[in-house]
Amino acid sequence: MKGKIRGETIFTILMVFPALSIYLYFFLYPGLQSFEVSTFKWNGFNPDKIKRIGLGNFRSLLKDEIFLNAFINNVMIIVFGGIAIMFLGLLFANFLTKDNVIGKSFFRSMIFFPYSVSIVALGIVWMFVLNPEFGMVNGILQAIGLESLQRAWLGERGSAMAWIIFVTVWWWIGFMMTLLIAGIQRIPSDYFEAAKIDGANDTQVFFKITLPLLREVLNVAVIYWVISGWMSFGVVYVMTQGGPSNQTHTMATYMIWESVNYVNGAFRMGYGTAIAVALFILVVGFTFVYKLFTKKEAVQY
């Protein structure tokens, strides 16, 4: 019996070793190193030049205008984008699970499409569309006679953020909708039949039956969206690189901009890592608090 256990132990260790070691060394361990590096003042090159400054980086962060501005940008994306995506996601998911709708799978795949494509490509596509000289948006405005509304959309913070939020929603809606559709499909049809017999109309069915029964799935969706919002990077980096004048940075783009960016040349590794750690704490903290507040009983069918 002992020999068998020994054999199984050795077998397990051997089988799990390659995957585990790659994961540990090239992902988990660097992740943990961040906590230490965030207390450094360092440019990442000469280990002798490391200055340990404890929480100094974090103190600087709280006074850093660009960082605070970036934080607000993240919040704007999460809140405004969140409202839009929840509204559209529920609208589409609810509609595209009805029986008497034609072209359901066409719509579903067209909505999901942006999510499966490289965000770099999407960002560049929208940069083209928003280009002041040859872009589609200004072109359409010109065609319908609203030339005065033309502008350099990505050249000012307000309009740039608005478009960033829009593109983020456009990119993410497929994921959100698919999640919600899966949730709706798990609701037993008896509920809907009973409602139909009682003569309820669409709106009543949605608000009194569908929505309450989607609560668990909605919670998951909110968590995913908010976390993704805190980590917003691709759309911003490709479309504006955080500009103009660092006004559209998100925390994640600012982190890269300050540390490993060759254009900027800053290489403030310690500071950048501090941003990463702050971001991580933000994400974990949010998840924790959110789960605490939504700890009602599981939905009983």
Next chain:
Amino acid sequence: MVKTSNKNNRVSFSMVITYIILLVWVSITIVTVGWVIMTSFKSNQELFANIWKLPEKLHFENYVRAWTHGNMQVYFFNTVLYLIITLAVLTVFGSMASYVLVRYKKFRWVGWIFILIIAGMSIPGQLAVIPLYITYARVGLLNTYVGMILLYCAVFMPFTVFVLSGFFRTVPFEIEEAAQIDGASKFRTFAEIVMPMVKPGLVTVIIFNFLSIWNEYFYAMVLITDEKKMPLSAGLYNLKSQQQMGLDWVGLFAGVVILLVPTMIMFFIMQDKIAKGVTAGAIKG
């Protein structure tokens, strides 16, 4: 048996409004992507002249320029290389690990390792990237194929293990026992009997990892500065940054389409699987 769905057979006003919103939304997607594809065949003068006119003739040379001068062929080749090796490593090592992590759960330490790996799915990429950059710079792994491949394997391993372990859990114990009674070694049982039974899981994981790696840009942008080693997304970004100083816009359009097309094709063939895989971890049960 009746399928679960919303049942209401009257076409209401709200339905009409929703349909209109849907159409508008979907046309945004179709028109923007369509416009980019159409413009990629224009010449640079036509681009600035009139954005709506169809191109006089199809300027395929835009694609040739993007492919050669714009280095798209290098980026494409790199991505394929990264893809093949990373997918192989992820699938093989991932299966091996997932199998034992499920099969030998009786050992307490196995459970801990499983949690350790799965927890990786909630770690944001931004956390690991700077220390990785520093380490790679020190040991000379920046701008190397080996470095990027190892990184990709590490990053996508948690999700791979997560999905595969779900599939391995469905393999009935009796079949393995029967094989072992017949004298097969543990590894042979794994490789020749259990693995074929989880084929759908392997397919799912390969498709999803394929998309993730194809579209990956974050680590590549940070850890690779040498154009010759860049994968597609990072390379396209690089191309864009150069273009903003150069003037070959339509070439850049072509570059974007080159990046989009394979994913579009993959997407239309495999929509269901992709959508399912993407939400796999999200909904419990």
